Amino acid sequence: MNKTLFFFVIALILLSFNTVSAQYGYGNGYGYGGYGMGRNSMSQMSQPDTKPKEIPVEVTVGKIMEKLKPELNLDELQTIAIANVYTDIIKSQTAIMKDEKLSQQQKSDEIKALFEVNERKVNEYLNEEQRQKYKALKEERGKDKKDKKKKKKEDE
Incomplete structure (x- = not known):
């Protein structure tokens, strides 16, 4: 025991x-x-915070305007006006993307409508020659996006 x-x-x-x-x-x-x-x-x-940092709207608009100003030969007044239009649209787009009440389809539809309004507003500040160049730039950008999507699918 x-x-x-x-x-x-x-x-x-x-x-x-x-x-x-x-x-x-x-x-x-x-x-x-x-x-x-x-x-x-x-x-x-x-571990650092892995949440991506938001890029300020002004930085994004600055990059857009760096490309548009020489391509479209914009004067200072046009540059300021178009930069304001892009600032407004990017802020609106961010608000739509953060809205949890909307479905993905609703967000997509609202952003498409927003871009149509944006294009009309930008065209108001451009002369006819600049409108043609702007349209060509948008088409070129659309082709670049499609090409990137094709390459991505091929790589996978």
Whole structure:
């Protein structure tokens, strides 16, 4: 009976040590860096925020205008007016994309309508020659997007 009690006490002690070390981390009872902070806790703490940062509207509009101004030979007044139109449309597009009440199809329809309005507003500030160049640029951009989609599908 004495040996059975001895083994029972030893087993109880070993189980209690295992439980204590499991609560505090790996091996040494204190984990890596403090109580209860094992490998998983440390790796989660050190990882940077993976949420993509939003690009400011002004930066996006600036890039668009860098391309349009020389291509369309815009004067300063046209540049400012068209930049304002693009600023408004990008803000509206962002608001539509963030609206959780709308379905994906509704968002798509509203953005298409927004781009049609945008094109009309931009064309109001352009002369006939600039309108033709603007139309050609839009068609070229559309072809580039289609080509990229085809390449993506072929690569997969």
